[in-house]
Amino acid sequence: MPNDPDAEARRVFLERGGPVLVEGPVEVVLDDGTVVRSDRFAVALCTCRRSRTYPWCDTSHRRREQRGPEERAPVEGDRPDRR
Numbered sequence: 001m002p003n004d005p006d007a008e009a010r011r012v013f014l015e016r017g018g019p020v021l022v023e024g025p026v027e028v029v030l031d032d033g034t035v036v037r038s039d040r041f042a043v044a045l046c047t048c049r050r051s052r053t054y055p056w057c058d059t060s061h062r063r064r065e066q067r068g069p070e071e072r073a074p075v076e077g078d079r080p081d082r083r
């Protein structure tokens with residue numbers, strides 16, 4: 001692929017434990033050679049492979065995240081030293 005020095009760089013945002021956000025429109029080539037396209041302004045690409053709409057992120061990555069006790073929201077009845 002030739003590089004065009006005047007071409008604007010595509011910006012990609014990495015989210016820890018989540019999708020890769022890409023400025024659209026994008027074409028994604030899947031491992032079986034299928035090409036899918038999105039014309040959206042920004043596209044979330046699944047990196048966890050749990051999405052039912054793969055390669056697009058459907059937020060399924062959130063369901064299996066384990067929160068540590070320090071990240072858990074306080075619950076009524078929690079001891080103050082545990083909040």
Ligand code: FES
Pocket residue numbers: 017018019020045046047048049050051056057058059060061062
């Ligand atoms: S990264 Fe969101 S569903 Fe996979």
